[in-house]
């Protein structure tokens with residue numbers, strides 16, 4: 001398993017490289033910068049006059065859950081968010097007419113001691129297929145603010161093709177969706 005930075009190959013090869021268990025970092029997509037600018041603007045507006053990266057110092061967990069609980073769905077389903085995601089996929093070389101894409105899902109996590117549940121839950125180690133993601137799905141991640149060691153995520157590339165203990169056979173997609181209806185209101189569990 002390898003990490004490739006700005007791998008310059010046709011989209012089909014890019015896709016196969018990912019399916020083989022490698023990680024690709026694309027640093028030059030203009031559409032990603034546009035998506036980042038748009039999202040930063042949204043968060044600056046939501047938390048103004050405070051710096052979004054320090055918002056947890058100004059709003060307590062219930063306030064934060066309420067703010068994010070209404071902002072997240074509006075961002076996820078806005079026409080502008082979807083246009084920008086579409087542009088990223090196209091710029092990477094995937095033909096729009098042959099590519100299904102999902103809406104963008106912002107992750108908003110805070111330091112321990114603040115809101116760490118519901119809308120701010122940081123998922124523990126997992127494979128996305130354990131949550132019923134289709135096997136052919138390609139996930140994209142991008143930082144909205146500068147990535148540092150203490151504010152990002154890790155990949156376990158060594159375990160890509162390895163069997164690891166899990167309880168995904170007990171996962172019920174429909175039950176999970178039903179429970180998620182109240183996620184935004186969860187402040188302590």
Ligand SMILES: [Fe+2]
Pocket residue numbers: 123126127128
């Ligand atoms: Fe995931």
